[in-house]
Amino acid sequence: MQHLLEPAGLAALAETMRHLPLVALDFDGTLAPIAPRPEHVSVPPGIGWRLARLAQCVPVAIVTGRRIADLRPRIGAAADHVEVIGNHGAENADDPAGSAVHARTLEPLRATLADAAQALDAAGITVEDKGQSIALHYRLARDRAAAADLALRLCASAAPAVRAFGGKAVVNAVSAHAPDKSDAVHALARRHGATHVIFAGDDVNDEPVFAGAPPHWLTIRIGRDAPSSRARFCLGAQGEMADLLARMLALLTASGA
């Protein structure tokens, strides 16, 4: 995977910005660095105001695994300027009825997890019920492999109505019929009439976006830890994101957008 900030990547970025693309971005590990506790995460200085300025020129959306209400206070100056799709694509403020159905589908899994509360606690797993998805965090578990195994087995008991997928020290469960991040980004692009899209993400649940993107979309995996990623380009680390946003703004300013 080529680094985006090398000549070929920068040429692709310049070409994409000419088309006033939809800019859709993951949050944790992409716009903000990962922290041991998810409640402590927010965007670093330099990200929030750049997102807000970018949103004055092109549609900007954050497509996150978090709840929308949880995400907004974490993005600084961008809070009132960007769209947010939550719960891995399953929470959409424009579709409250569909979002409610996706939340109800998780009821049997909620009951299973309540019954298994002691075992989950003993394994060092924290359950975060986000409405349209349930996250089983095991970042603080002593035996992460065993914790992941238990989390996946409990989620599997609710299949096929519920789909589970891994992330960084987390197992996520969503309704099998809910849109994923790829569905969400394609829907945003259609709604904004955007022929070109820039999407960046750092995790397993971002891969469907990379895999489902037309070849001319600019897809960016954050980090070099996934050599088999389907993204076209990568950034070396989350810390390079502010630089990428600055370059997008500079290209828009140069073109008079």
Ligand SMILES: [Mg+2]
């Ligand atoms: Mg992420």
